[in-house]
Amino acid sequence: MRPLAIDKDAQDGYVIIGNSAAGIAAAEAIREHDREAPLTIVADEPHAAYGRPLTSYLLGGKVTRDQLWLRPYDFYDRIGAETRFGERVAAIDAAGSRVVMDGGGSIPFHRLLVATGGSPRRLPVPGADLEGVFCLRTLADSDAILTHLENTRRVVLCGGGLVTAKAMDALRHVGSVEAMHMIEIMPSVLSQLLDGEAAAIMQEHFRENGVDVRVETSIEEVLGEDGRVRGVRTSAGDEIPCEMVIVGMGVIPNTALLEGSGIETDFGIITDGRMQTNRPGIYSAGDVAQVPDLVNGGTRICAIWPAACEQGRVAGLNMAGAPAIYSGGVGMNSAEFYGLQMIGAGNTRGGEGLTVLERRPADKIFRRLVLKDGVLTGFILIGDVAYAGVLTTMI
Numbered sequence: 001m002r003p004l005a006i007d008k009d010a011q012d013g014y015v016i017i018g019n020s021a022a023g024i025a026a027a028e029a030i031r032e033h034d035r036e037a038p039l040t041i042v043a044d045e046p047h048a049a050y051g052r053p054l055t056s057y058l059l060g061g062k063v064t065r066d067q068l069w070l071r072p073y074d075f076y077d078r079i080g081a082e083t084r085f086g087e088r089v090a091a092i093d094a095a096g097s098r099v100v101m102d103g104g105g106s107i108p109f110h111r112l113l114v115a116t117g118g119s120p121r122r123l124p125v126p127g128a129d130l131e132g133v134f135c136l137r138t139l140a141d142s143d144a145i146l147t148h149l150e151n152t153r154r155v156v157l158c159g160g161g162l163v164t165a166k167a168m169d170a171l172r173h174v175g176s177v178e179a180m181h182m183i184e185i186m187p188s189v190l191s192q193l194l195d196g197e198a199a200a201i202m203q204e205h206f207r208e209n210g211v212d213v214r215v216e217t218s219i220e221e222v223l224g225e226d227g228r229v230r231g232v233r234t235s236a237g238d239e240i241p242c243e244m245v246i247v248g249m250g251v252i253p254n255t256a257l258l259e260g261s262g263i264e265t266d267f268g269i270i271t272d273g274r275m276q277t278n279r280p281g282i283y284s285a286g287d288v289a290q291v292p293d294l295v296n297g298g299t300r301i302c303a304i305w306p307a308a309c310e311q312g313r314v315a316g317l318n319m320a321g322a323p324a325i326y327s328g329g330v331g332m333n334s335a336e337f338y339g340l341q342m343i344g345a346g347n348t349r350g351g352e353g354l355t356v357l358e359r360r361p362a363d364k365i366f367r368r369l370v371l372k373d374g375v376l377t378g379f380i381l382i383g384d385v386a387y388a389g390v391l392t393t394m395i
């Protein structure tokens with residue numbers, strides 16, 4: 001590969017907002033084709049890029065902090081990137097081709113990538129700002145939870161989705177945690193990922209392992225004492241004593257910085273197949289970007305790590321003048337809870353053409369394919385996850 005020959009006097013270059021899956025993939029793709037133009041990576045998190053999905057494993061001690069980092073410590077020097085970590089972009093001046101920094105000043109760009117990901121939805125009830133209420137999205141969140149765990153015996157998980165279930169599976173390895181309660185407003189846990197039958201197997205499995213799962217229930221208030229959490233009150237009128245609440249109510253794309261920029265948004269940022277927005281030269285990728293949905297048609301956010309990497313790479317190539325197309329994404333989630341593996345991909349919640357290959361609830365085995373017009377559009381595997389890779393490529 002040609003050595004870097006960065007023109008430090010150039011007035012503008014590439015700016016990437018976001019130092020995670022999409023941002024890093026884009027930076028690497030840019031440097032495959034352009035070793036000269038300045039490249040700046042801005043992120044409001046203060047540290048080098050890390051594996052966000054690993055943060056729940058940090059809670060349970062399955063990985064150490066050293067194992068979280070995505071790239072070697074000298075990565076940014078090696079790709080000739082200026083880093084502006086711990087700094088927030090307040091706005092994008094698309095007409096003036098510059099990003100406006102929260103702390104004052106601006107950075108000019110020739111090509112811009114918005115890879116700002118998402119932020120957790122907050123719990124909209126009284127007491128949600130008490131000490132002991134957490135989300136799990138960033139390394140800072142994990143660190144704060146770890147510190148608070150020292151004085152925690154009972155945990156309430158608000159929501160029964162993937163992130164709270166991952167937190168549950170991590171906290172079972174924490175000796176001081178004696179009780180976990182999962183409060184889910186829907187009729188079953190993991191309802192965004194699984195159909196009712198599969199979700200029922202997982203839910204029963206959680207209960208058998210001692211988790212108090214309450215469905216069709218919400219948290220009405222977080223109760224406190226001296227500014228700290230002492231419990232929650234549910235919609236059923238029960239009070240559950242606890243020292244910690246972990247909220248997992250979904251993620252909202254970080255689009256606030258686009259206000260007034262003229263960049264088109266729907267739920268996320270609307271992109272074309274090249275990951276470009278409606279503003280030429282401005283691209284988007286990852287959890288903030290809306291992309292073609294291969295399974296259901298239309299566009300949607302495909303909020304998983306591999307999709308963010310692929311989209312970031314496509315964006316980076318196009319930014320550097322090497323044409324590339326992102327053909328669309330298939331959502332896929334794979335996890336293991338209390339030793340039981342589950343994988344869901346594509347359309348997992350049915351519609352027409354459901355085919356159950358195997359159903360053995362007593363053994364916690366469930367395998368379902370979802371077909372549309374004879375074509376595989378999704379699958380769920382619980383217990384026996386063989387052939388998941390092959391099935392995914394067939395969707």
Ligand SMILES: Cc1cc2nc3c(=O)[nH]c(=O)nc-3n(C[C@H](O)[C@H](O)[C@H](O)COP(=O)(O)OP(=O)(O)OC[C@H]3O[C@@H](n4cnc5c(N)ncnc54)[C@H](O)[C@@H]3O)c2cc1C
Nearest residue numbers: 018019020021022043044045053089116117286287304305
């Ligand atoms: C606990 C947990 C478990 C997960 N498990 C899995 C899993 O098992 N499998 C899977 O595929 N996915 C998983 N995910 C999802 C995965 O982490 C995301 O899909 C992925 O991180 C998206 O990457 P991204 O680059 O789009 O954005 P993000 O990782 O969200 O990063 C956004 C970046 O933008 C920066 N930023 C945001 N706003 C600004 C601003 N205004 N100014 C400057 N910088 C800004 C942030 O500092 C950050 O660097 C998990 C996520 C969590 C939280």
